[in-house]
Amino acid sequence: MQNFTYCNPTKLIFGRDAHKAIGSEIASFAGGGKVLIVYGGGSAVRTGTLAAVAQSCRDAGLTVLEKGGVEPNPKVELVREVIEIARREAVDVLLAVGGGSVIDTAKAAAMGYFYDGDVWDFFCGRAQPKKALPVCCVLTIPAAGSEQSIRTVITNGNVKNGAGNACVRPKVSAVNPELFFTLPENQIAAGVIDMMSHIMERYFTNTPDVDYTSAQAESALRVIMRNGLKLIDNHKDYAAWCEIGLAGSFAHNGYFGLGHEEDWACHGIEHALSGWDTRITHGAGLAVVTPSWMRYVHHTNPARFMRFAVEVMQVTPIEGDEEATIELAIAKFCAFLQRMHLPVRLGELVDRVVPVEEIAAAATARGPLGNFQKLTARDVQAILESAR
């Protein structure tokens, strides 16, 4: 195990009606202040969530402003608009009502608020944020884990980059699993693989002696898979949504990566894919990339993949044949993705030919990807080719 420092002060309010408590939570540290609610498209309006959240804020004595229009694969242009409004109106708190794209937009704007240069500087390594406006969240899509994480991912043209800093870890996040009842099947499935990926990007490590976090990751992955399948059968299964909502929130807060190197190659490849075609849902892209990545890299550390096979995919080891056991586990993982009605091939993901060489170049533009196995553009190209 490696030395580490960990601090996750996000206050999580979880359960039925949790979103109606957000106003008083914000008032407890910004009483009488001004809240800018950031949201996406019509669903937060249509379901009444936006109105309920705004009312909760007004009831707590806060002044409410609203800015909608965040799209999936959120764009830096909208972040700049949010910064401008926040400055002009001297906003005290940014309140994201939505999924990862909305929360990431709020986080990026929170960083940019105190920065003289352009906010994109944070996403291409030109600057590090020193402080940020407080960010709070009402989660409507369990997937990105952004409601507890220090990360934000923003798209600029065809480039999709991430930035991370403790100063944007949300102060309060409300997770009400009832708000997930109206999600369509493809968003349920994409959320499930996204949170699994956040755990697996940490789980696939070569750091030795990480039994505790490994076992925690394994049990979390099993819980996500069995409850994900329940949700495909019944989109309004409150109990299953509680498990998924809880797992997804903890998946990306750093817990599963304590004391070891993380990978993040699959996320890197997927960001290049959905940067190339922003109609690609992040989770769907991960479903295509991950099994292919597994087949390409498992020789690097067969012991780690054997543990994955037995503890996560619950494969009975084939005696004397690790290779076959691991292949079986990956096949079982693919079968799970297919039961979730997720694509596992590029051809199922997008209706045009994927320029794998171009995407591999974009994915590795800032250097080789991943740590489990360092991937060059050539490796990424091979992974994508095998996913055709």
Place this chain on the structure above:
Amino acid sequence: MQNFTYCNPTKLIFGRDAHKAIGSEIASFAGGGKVLIVYGGGSAVRTGTLAAVAQSCRDAGLTVLEKGGVEPNPKVELVREVIEIARREAVDVLLAVGGGSVIDTAKAAAMGYFYDGDVWDFFCGRAQPKKALPVCCVLTIPAAGSEQSIRTVITNGNVKNGAGNACVRPKVSAVNPELFFTLPENQIAAGVIDMMSHIMERYFTNTPDVDYTSAQAESALRVIMRNGLKLIDNHKDYAAWCEIGLAGSFAHNGYFGLGHEEDWACHGIEHALSGWDTRITHGAGLAVVTPSWMRYVHHTNPARFMRFAVEVMQVTPIEGDEEATIELAIAKFCAFLQRMHLPVRLGELVDRVVPVEEIAAAATARGPLGNFQKLTARDVQAILESAR
């Protein structure tokens, strides 16, 4: 799953030399301030830990005061002394260097500092703390989990009571597994069962639909058992200490209890036992009480105990016989405790006759114990009788 709110802002500094970073961490929020180091007996002095921690504080520009003498089952008298010193010297931070007893003493004093009445009021429900001095920790015994918890347990005469408030959750805790190398076997074993108990007190619940936290608890318990056994073989196994140090720190921070009712009957019974005879180590007491409690209550919720049998004790279910499967799991748990060289009978715990009726009365003095099954004095007496 029940609604819940959760916030754990403790900053954990983990790994080799972690204790030497504590000074700069404290200086980051109390720069130039005065730190009162609270510690126990000779071991912190003998091992050089106390000197290294004090030096780390002085190097960071802090003024250092020291107060030793905390004993296992820490006494309220010493808490009062610490409060007096802290007030007289206008101390800014209390820094516990030790195990649970030392940390709990610092926490109790931190609460008492701002309170006009007697600190014991917090431990018998007469008052609730509103604020506290910041508490920081350097852990030398992984067991109580007090380094991340909101709880403190103090002894007043024969009465051992707990109190809890978010204001005493430590601000920074340093966990260096190397500091555990000098622990004697009985303290290693007592620590292992104590952290297991913190998880089991939460795991044994009747709240339905708690799959995520249950699975997390199960994997944590398995990791603790397999690494605990390694430590009995080799007291200086750094990797195993890392797993135990990490698990123990998370065991009691609330994570494993998210969204469900907790039990705490075994802790209640044990506190009455070690209140009666303060030579009893808390962990050793838990090792005696827990299997006996399990045998007494498992009929309340056999499904929960079946899950414990399969997922924690890894028993293959005996077809058509839940009772036998559960009995086997409890026997396997006892065998584990014995492999850790822990007592599992009252006769092995203490060299005089245990007045079970008196202890049962003390344990239930504030009402029935536990939630998994509500235990009256008569129930507690039966549990203790069967542990003779």
